[in-house]
Amino acid sequence: MSYNIILEVEDLSLETKQHQKLVNRVSFALGKWETLGLVGESGSGKSLTLRAILGLLPRGVEKVAGTVQSDERTAMVFQDPRGALDPLCPVVKQLSEVVRFRQQVSKKAARGIALELLERLGLPDSLKTEDRYPSQLSGGQCQRVVIAIALACKPSILLCDEPTTALDVTVQKQIIETISALQKDLGFAMVFVTHNLAVAAAMCSKLCVMKNGEIVEQGETLELLQNPQDPYTQMLINSVLPVPELEGSERIWN
Ligand SMILES: Nc1ncnc2c1ncn2[C@@H]1O[C@H](COP(=O)(O)OP(=O)(O)OP(=O)(O)O)[C@@H](O)[C@H]1O
Numbered sequence: 001m002s003y004n005i006i007l008e009v010e011d012l013s014l015e016t017k018q019h020q021k022l023v024n025r026v027s028f029a030l031g032k033w034e035t036l037g038l039v040g041e042s043g044s045g046k047s048l049t050l051r052a053i054l055g056l057l058p059r060g061v062e063k064v065a066g067t068v069q070s071d072e073r074t075a076m077v078f079q080d081p082r083g084a085l086d087p088l089c090p091v092v093k094q095l096s097e098v099v100r101f102r103q104q105v106s107k108k109a110a111r112g113i114a115l116e117l118l119e120r121l122g123l124p125d126s127l128k129t130e131d132r133y134p135s136q137l138s139g140g141q142c143q144r145v146v147i148a149i150a151l152a153c154k155p156s157i158l159l160c161d162e163p164t165t166a167l168d169v170t171v172q173k174q175i176i177e178t179i180s181a182l183q184k185d186l187g188f189a190m191v192f193v194t195h196n197l198a199v200a201a202a203m204c205s206k207l208c209v210m211k212n213g214e215i216v217e218q219g220e221t222l223e224l225l226q227n228p229q230d231p232y233t234q235m236l237i238n239s240v241l242p243v244p245e246l247e248g249s250e251r252i253w254n
Pocket of ligand 1: 016022040041042043044045046047048049058059060061
């Protein structure tokens with residue numbers, strides 16, 4: 001890996017045990033501080049690619065070729081925040097345990113670091129004083145806790161698998177702004193999986209467009225969106241609905 005590259009995926013291929021190809025010869029590189037977006041339709045292999053980077057492939061899926069070279073401090077934020085948390089454990093305790101394990105500090109120090117992290121993520125002070133379980137938090141608050149847990153590992157690479165898909169649009173925007181601000185503060189690199197081209201354009205300096213398990217096009221975000229070469233990328237861009245004019249235009253619901 002060259003000096004500034006923190007993650008390099010080369011010719012990665014994943015298959016089921018029955019040899020069904022799921023990801024085929026995927027290659028990309030991520031520089032320090034950079035954010036790379038993986039975009040493409042559902043089922044195109046984005047999540048499996050992230051899981052392969054983390055070495056956490058689901059049962060029945062195998063890496064059959066290729067290499068992944070990455071910094072060992074890699075953490076992941078999953079799509080479904082509630083599913084990523086233990087429903088039977090108060091959230092501060094869950095976060096403290098990760099801090100204690102990953103940062104090798106005392107129980108008391110871990111709780112202090114956990115509370116600081118929660119504050120940094122804009123979670124309410126009531127979490128400091130009362131035990132709150134995931135079911136007592138909103139979806140956006142659960143996602144903030146999950147992000148705090150990922151950051152407790154002090155990652156140099158953060159893998160985000162559609163971290164805002166399960167949230168409403170205003171909360172989506174807040175979470176994306178929070179992640180961007182934390183990235184500026186803490187200086188990690190990111191691979192960001194999203195369906196949303198607007199989010200990808202706002203967050204990512206480079207994009208890889210995936211279709212049927214392959215990267216059909218990759219490049220600098222602006223260049224790629226302004227001058228897409230692959231018909232599939234062109235179709236993705238054309239399928240983003242423009243915000244309709246509010247007066248005088250035909251509406252679908254009329
Ligand atoms: N455990 C598994 N066993 C067999 N096939 C799987 C498994 N997990 C995923 N797949 C298949 O691998 C392909 C890629 O899945 P993946 O979850 O990476 O897609 P994705 O691009 O992340 O989709 P989405 O945007 O909907 O999350 C899909 O065809 C999916 O059905």
